[in-house]
Amino acid sequence: MVLAGFMGAGKSSVGRTVANRLGVGFLDTDVELERDTGRRIPDIFATDGEQAFRALEAATVTRVLDEFDGVVALGGGSVTVPAIRAALAGHHLVYLRVSPAAGFARVAGSDRPLLAGDDPRGTYAALLHERAALYDTLAAATVDADQSVADVVEAVLATLETGPSARKDDPS
Structure with missing residues (x-):
């Protein structure tokens, strides 16, 4: 199972609990990328730029x-990232859909490189809006992530009982 969603959706918190409930391992690809490179993501963005980060991300995620x-x-x-979208084929991807208000409240004050600047709240909302269609198109199921972690976990687990994990058409 793969969890996707915008920053602040709760992918890591929900993912750890879902993995525990299923009796399987959990892996956060951002943590894995930092382990692979020996660098923090904000440092990669600051030093090498977003394009270089996305290439490293593609290698790690695939x-x-x-x-x-x-x-x-x-x-x-x-x-x-097109290579990541292609690699997601055949995986049960659950989109944790978070509202701009709830998601931003969860990440406000963090060192998220894409939120640096004069209007982090506006930037958050704009990026979320830009990516929403991609998440939705790739997802086998969508769960409202504005709920408690416990409720999101239950909803994610329920997606495993709803049938095949086929995704919608790939927008690549």
Whole structure:
């Protein structure tokens, strides 16, 4: 199972609990990328730029999707990378849909590189709006992530009982 959604959707918190409930491992691709590179994501953005980060992300995510058999939490921007979208084929992807208000409240004050600038709240809302269609198109199921973690976990687990994990048409 793969969890996708924008920053602040709760992919890591929900993913750890879902993995525990299923008796499988959990892997956050952002943490894995930092482990692979020995660098923090904000440092990669600041030094190398977003394009270089996305290339590193693609390598990490495609490897993880190929090798890891558990619950995977993607970085919020992973769905913007064509190679990652292609690698998601055949995986049960659950989109944790968060509202701009709830998501921003969860990440406000963090060192998220894409939110640097004069209007982080506006930037958050704009990026979320830009990516929403990608998340939706790739998802086998969508869960409202504005709920409590416990409620989101239950909803995510219920998606496993609803049938095949086929995704909608790939927008690549």
